Amino acid sequence: MENVTMQEQLVYDRPESMASVQTHYCPGCTHGVAHRLVAEVIDEMGIKDNTIGVASVGCSVFAYNYFDFDFVQAPHGRAPAMATGIKRVLPQRFVMTYQGDGDLASIGMGEIVAAAARGENITVIFLNNANYGMTGGQMAPTTLPGQKTSSSPGGRDVEVAGFPIRTAEMLATLDGAGYVVRRSMHDPKNVRMAKKAIRLAFETQKNGLGFSLVELLSTCPTNWGMTPVQALKWVEDAMVPYYPIGDYKVNPALKELKF
Amino acid sequence: MENVTMQEQLVYDRPESMASVQTHYCPGCTHGVAHRLVAEVIDEMGIKDNTIGVASVGCSVFAYNYFDFDFVQAPHGRAPAMATGIKRVLPQRFVMTYQGDGDLASIGMGEIVAAAARGENITVIFLNNANYGMTGGQMAPTTLPGQKTSSSPGGRDVEVAGFPIRTAEMLATLDGAGYVVRRSMHDPKNVRMAKKAIRLAFETQKNGLGFSLVELLSTCPTNWGMTPVQALKWVEDAMVPYYPIGDYKVNPALKELKF
Amino acid sequence: MQKEIIIAGFGGQGVLFAGQLLTYAAMDQGLQVTWIPSYGPEMRGGTANCTVVISDDEIGSPMVSRPTAVIAMNLPSLDKYEDKVKDGGVLVVNQSMVDREVKRTDIKVATVPANSIAEELGDKRMTNMVLLGALLANLDILPVEAVEKALRDHLPERHHKLLPMNKEAMQRGGTYVAAAISA
Amino acid sequence: MQKEIIIAGFGGQGVLFAGQLLTYAAMDQGLQVTWIPSYGPEMRGGTANCTVVISDDEIGSPMVSRPTAVIAMNLPSLDKYEDKVKDGGVLVVNQSMVDREVKRTDIKVATVPANSIAEELGDKRMTNMVLLGALLANLDILPVEAVEKALRDHLPERHHKLLPMNKEAMQRGGTYVAAAISA
Amino acid sequence: MAKELMKGNVAIAEAAVRAGLNAYFGYPITPQTELLEYLSARMPELGRTFLQAESELGAVNMVYGAACTGARVMSSSSSPGTSLMMEGISYIAGTELPVVIVDVMRGGPGLGNIAPAQADYNQIVHGGGHGDYHPIVLAPANIQEAIDLTYGAFDLAEKYRSIVVILADGSLGQMMEPAELPEMKEAIMRTPDWATYGSAGRERRFLSSIYLDPPQQEKTNFRLERRWQEIKAKEVQYKEYFLDDAEYAVVGFGTSGRIALSAVRAARAKGIKIGLFRPVSLAPYPEKELYELSKRLKGLLVVEMNAGQMLEDVLNITRSQIPVEFYGRMGGILPMPEEIEAEIDRMVNESAASDGHPRDRWLARFGKMN
Amino acid sequence: MAKELMKGNVAIAEAAVRAGLNAYFGYPITPQTELLEYLSARMPELGRTFLQAESELGAVNMVYGAACTGARVMSSSSSPGTSLMMEGISYIAGTELPVVIVDVMRGGPGLGNIAPAQADYNQIVHGGGHGDYHPIVLAPANIQEAIDLTYGAFDLAEKYRSIVVILADGSLGQMMEPAELPEMKEAIMRTPDWATYGSAGRERRFLSSIYLDPPQQEKTNFRLERRWQEIKAKEVQYKEYFLDDAEYAVVGFGTSGRIALSAVRAARAKGIKIGLFRPVSLAPYPEKELYELSKRLKGLLVVEMNAGQMLEDVLNITRSQIPVEFYGRMGGILPMPEEIEAEIDRMVNESAASDGHPRDRWLARFGKMN
């Protein structure tokens, strides 16, 4: 005889790969979402003991506190170089950098392009929040035209400060790039898509398919002067049109993968 | 009554903007061709007194000796930053950088991307000779797969050293780029096309249409271990297929220009 | 004459502004003055504080380990600074955010329910002014009028409508005069 | 005992190799030795030279301003080094590339039509060996056999067929023995 | 002119503007960022050039380029960013260009923290870049001095075709003090006979730091050394406090110097005959003045916010002829007046410094606890 | 083992390989390039890591990353490239990692030239990066020493979790001398208790140089200073020549030291009682030894290929108790033995050094001509 009872099932819990500490991020900052997604993917792939993260300089400088696996912390912009050093001597490990847009697309442009061109088998989680969060909201290479920041008080004037860089599109032109996509974290659907992309990025690395990067549109409610919920809306309304969500380079072998 | 006599007409002479000194380049090195073309364009536009060149570090480090206009010399890779400094305080002057592929696409990648993204109104003459000439022929970011150099003695192994960077294509993804093309100098037709491109690059600057760059496929007979004529052939046979000649970004306004 | 005042609390409690106000007032009185914050957006979260030094001579250190007076706007600030106040100095405590007694007996202590008073006045943001008023009443350094003038001179025009409320807040705080020290 | 030899000429004349050969030979004889070139591909064009110091004691400076002996393979090298040869030293001049007389009289001078001899031998590349032979004949430092042995030991196998010609080149050069100095 | 209450970073920025700053290039870094932020509004408002560079490498080379034209230029940063400028600084020195750079020092090494420190002394004063070169280094101790030194720095730089570094620390950058601002000058664009601004009406010129021929390079090196001799003879700046009858003195620069002043006053109040010697130009260092002073003292206490970098220079200058003691705080900690006072007491009361190095004694006293 | 004739750059590279070098990251620059070129063939042949970085910034940070894992790592460069490593070096020092860096110095400042020089002494020895830190600095004077020092550098680095710099100059990199190579070791990958190589079977770890809380940073600074004290006590290296009965001595390091040896021999041959003191470890400097030596001498001559950078340290150490003279060549010029001999003669024959600084006297003698 069959017995049907209602049983409570766990739908979601904090991933193991996140350390049991509070973050220092501002309330509602989607750095936290990105952290969580990375941790979930690492849990699912079971590679926590096998992963080395490289934190960069920016609000995520303390990322090493929040993940429960080995971490190092790189000089501003140089995370891809440090990651390269690690990956070259430990090719069997998973190596990830976690970088902001000032870090990656301004001071660290040389290193990220070189790593991508080399097809360096690392995974880059790239948070694009359209400003320099940690130092108080200055203009980043990703700041939108007209966007006011503490170093573009009149709004970014493209005649003077130039145009925002679409990093994913640019890096996708490099032959060494195995997986380069842009995702956003402004609503549940996009968060889910972001997680899948992070998974694919790590799968790219696992399968030795070259450089992988997920650009994540992120918020900075504090420096944007918005509530967290307003900030998510601004991502959707202002950032997504300029930074289209999409796959810019996907190694065909990835499409065959089962996991 | 009409009198028909034969009169000798000057078809070609050394451009005025070239200084009357011998270059230190190896025999047959197309650095010399690029110099000549730049000088011709500057003569034709009549902007010699109005131009400031920025030499880089590489075989062309002494470019300042060969051009008859003001010049400065930049640290390795930083010519675009120096050019930016000059252009910002003297916006009415023409500012040109002259850079090799090691200089521009390796150590100087950060600066060139930033300058292009800013739409910096400068002209970049970018010599791609698939190696580091001055230091004795090491691998450059542009070295072709399998190509032997003094630092890739077994031939460039893309698994280890990664893939060559197609710089023009990459920079063309940036909104600040007004004119980004690739040309070659391996035969008369291509030299002529190269010159036109250099002219258009300076016209881009003249008309304030943003960043302009001409990538020029160039030879390094010395380090390639070829005669100058063999080297030209190698450009045609090996380099052009990997680095297609073409226009990667042309501001539409340029098409309207009459000169 | 040299007096050093530390104002400490959570970020957002108006700690830095209260210190600047004091600084302006002292400067306008022709005194030497320095103001120095615990700084940096790189230091997200946690507490904020600033040190104001007022003197009639060239000021040496802009920071001190033993201040003449402290305004502690919350418990962590009280914990941190209670022991540091100079003997015979002044400690102003925001009773609304502190649930313990002050232990020191060798200093003047003014315990002010500043949040409650500010809320009574109708604007939570007045908390710092209430405490500043209490400080001025207990430390012989500047007349309240000097601070009021500084407010007028340095508060952006668009906030001038708040001047009366600020003034009242200081007055209310000024009623919390501590008894002279026993010891 | 310490001898310093500078070999100088155009790039491509085998200047550096001749110096290395001397170095190997001295080393194999158990002597102390240093070889130092004027270096760097960043120095395109112009002249090349190297300095070899041979000694039976720890060598101090690997470069000298007044060498014991100089091989000048072309005119600029003669111009540069003639005056520097130590009193009583040796100067070997490649007559084929030099159209002037040597002025010094206080040194031993061997003037060798080295290019011509090499061409006679059938290989222009032998010029440096001819001059090296002349040096050895005029400077009491190493037996010719030591250099021949060094050639055998350090010339890549695939060039060993050239050994006899090298030997002959040195011998031919060795016939240019300068008279003892008058002064 | 009335005094204004100004934050150090802003005061330096505005002083540069008033000195005729034509162009500023910089990159954000705490605790210097307000300088950049202020200029991001102020320079465009005056029709002058402000550009946030892609990095400190970019910034220093933009300044390098702009300086070639004869324009008055400046950049600023803090310790890690300053390290990134070292190659560029060496090039600028080798090209003999006038450039002003502000370094608002923070705790290090590495990423360290953003609190005030003075541990870039060696890097800035003794050449953190390759090759022999000598920037002029000025260390303000208060906002007025920061303004005055910045204002004068450009003339100094241009007079000697030299780099001038304003070496401040995070607390000076962040603190507010009333100060007077100097007169406003138009943006300055000079046409000295070496500058490259387009060759109309004259022979073309070039500017570079390459001298492939060693004798040419040595000639340049000697020229730089001779110029430095001249600068040493003419441009020394320092401040003295209570030194007339002093038997002891504290030596400190910038913020640690001004903090020491409090300690010196306290010690004086106790009857100790002590004064303060505060070098303002760290390069050229007031060597003669300190040496002469040392000859009439019984002891010196060097106070720094580092592990004793200037200390070595003081020892060298005073030639071990009098006892020297050292007190340093590191890692972003300001020394408190009371701590310095305690060190003064020790120096005065304990018998003359025993053998060994003052740093060793300091470490023996404080290094163990940590 | 038989001696081989080897170029300095190659000898250093092979010595590192034999010391168990696991990974090399570098960027071409004359006069160091052969080191990189040699390893580009040698390392892959042994199945080890060679990577040409995108720049010196890339190289130093690759080395930084690789060192975090416990691997034996090295980078190399020459002066301008070394300047670009300053930020990374400060980070590596702040993270307390063992890393070996080779600097084959050339003429500067700026682009300068590629000829041999010693003008990075201050940059390397006194901290060209920001913050307080102390690399161990070893200066070989011949190929055998270059091999031995490089071979030992890794153990030293690992023992103290410290940077070790092999400070050579262009002529040492380019010259050939016979030398013996040490025993070959396998590529070394350690798992010390601080390394981050994946956390399997243990608690996770992190490595960083950030200490946002000043007291934590100060604690680290004190730890670094204490370690440095230990290194100073234990790791001093120097060479003495003819000093037993000497009345005078020359002090020189690396190539200028070995050149001075020729001059000292020549002077001895004339009957002058002179010797040579050649520091091999520039940091820690043989302070005690030089001081003790100086006490029994009538005069010292410092010879360098720069404008007197080590000179200041020598003056500081000898405490102006004996006359010191200086002779320097710059810009890529090697001092010739005869020139040094002439300076020795002057020191011995002319009356003791007059007042003023040895550098001033040197400039007075030579600076004018140039």
Place this chain on the structure above:
Amino acid sequence: MPPQGRIEVRDNYCKGCEICVAACPQGVLALAPERLNIKGYHPVELIEQGCTGCGICAIVCPEAALIVYREVKSRTQ
């Protein structure tokens, strides 16, 4: 009948950013008006019946502060 669910809030992680509040399709979340966590934030809480255990709040939460449960049929023999 929609599935039944519930959430647990790890109070000390929550920063009261209200992103989950805005995202909850059932509108059953709000910040606890009185309660403060150790960081001084009002943590979120379930204010009404109706949680379906869809997990959307957890998906958007930047602090991984939420645990989500859902009732499912379980068959035993």
Place this chain on the structure above:
Amino acid sequence: MPPQGRIEVRDNYCKGCEICVAACPQGVLALAPERLNIKGYHPVELIEQGCTGCGICAIVCPEAALIVYREVKSRTQ
């Protein structure tokens, strides 16, 4: 009849690279076998009749060492 042309070679600029030799459509250029310039290179020279003054040699020359002339009809009244 093809146009008549001629070239002048600035000997001291020429490095004897032979690029012009290879490029000349008429095949009328070659290095001077005996002559050396001050840099030690054999400079190029016209070895035959037939130069049309097309200028192609000048277009490819890396040293700007060539001057090219062509005869044209000139009409005067």
